[in-house]
Amino acid sequence: xxxxxxxxxxxxxxxxxxxxxxxxxxxxxxxxxxxxxxxxxxxxxxxxxxxxxxxxxxxxxxxxxxxxxxxxxxxxxxxxxxxxxxxxxxxxxxxxxxxxxxxxxxxxxxxxxxxxxxxxxxxxxxxxxxxxxxxxxxxxxxxxxxxxxxxxxxxxxxxxx
Numbered sequence: 626x627x628x629x630x631x632x633x634x635x636x637x638x639x640x641x642x643x644x645x646x647x648x649x650x651x652x653x654x655x656x657x658x659x660x661x662x663x664x665x666x667x668x669x670x671x672x673x674x675x676x677x678x679x680x681x682x683x684x685x686x687x688x689x690x691x692x693x694x695x696x697x698x699x700x701x702x703x704x705x706x707x708x709x710x711x712x713x714x715x716x717x718x719x720x721x722x723x724x725x726x727x728x729x730x731x732x733x734x735x736x737x738x739x740x741x742x743x744x745x746x747x748x749x750x751x752x753x754x755x756x757x758x759x760x761x762x763x764x765x766x767x768x769x770x771x772x773x774x775x776x777x778x779x780x781x782x783x784x785x786x
Contacts, residue, residue: 634751641749649746672694683708684704702718717734736751748776
């Protein structure tokens with residue numbers, strides 16, 4: 626196991642994407658915590674995110690709808706266990722708002738870690754899974770490519786604003 630801040634990373638259970646991007650930590654934070662920004666970059670193109678709501682507090686809701694190019698919609702509901710402005714945002718689809726447990730396929734907890742790095746940000750995204758099968762499924766679905774693509778879109782969006 627390795628450690629990223631206070632999180633223990635287990636390579637058998639967790640997926641990690643880490644990069645330094647040319648955007649300030651404050652702008653990365655805003656992109657992740659304001660629905661009007663999230664809707665502009667959160668789904669890999671040609672998919673889109675036509676809806677997003679954020680109740681930015683521990684126990685608060687993070688909801689989004691991803692729309693396929695064919696118009697099919699996939700709603701997502703999660704909960705924020707931890708919110709540390711401009712540093713750490715943790716959300717999970719394993720809990721509903723108010724910390725209500727949920728059962729379903731591919732449950733995971735995501736942590737977005739933001740730290741200054743020169744004029745930019747060291748950005749770390751971690752997807753933590755309950756079991757190896759969940760990590761393997763998420764990786765096979767394209768975690769690194771998909772999460773890397775949306776990070777590129779986040780940076781492109783912020784730099785264009």
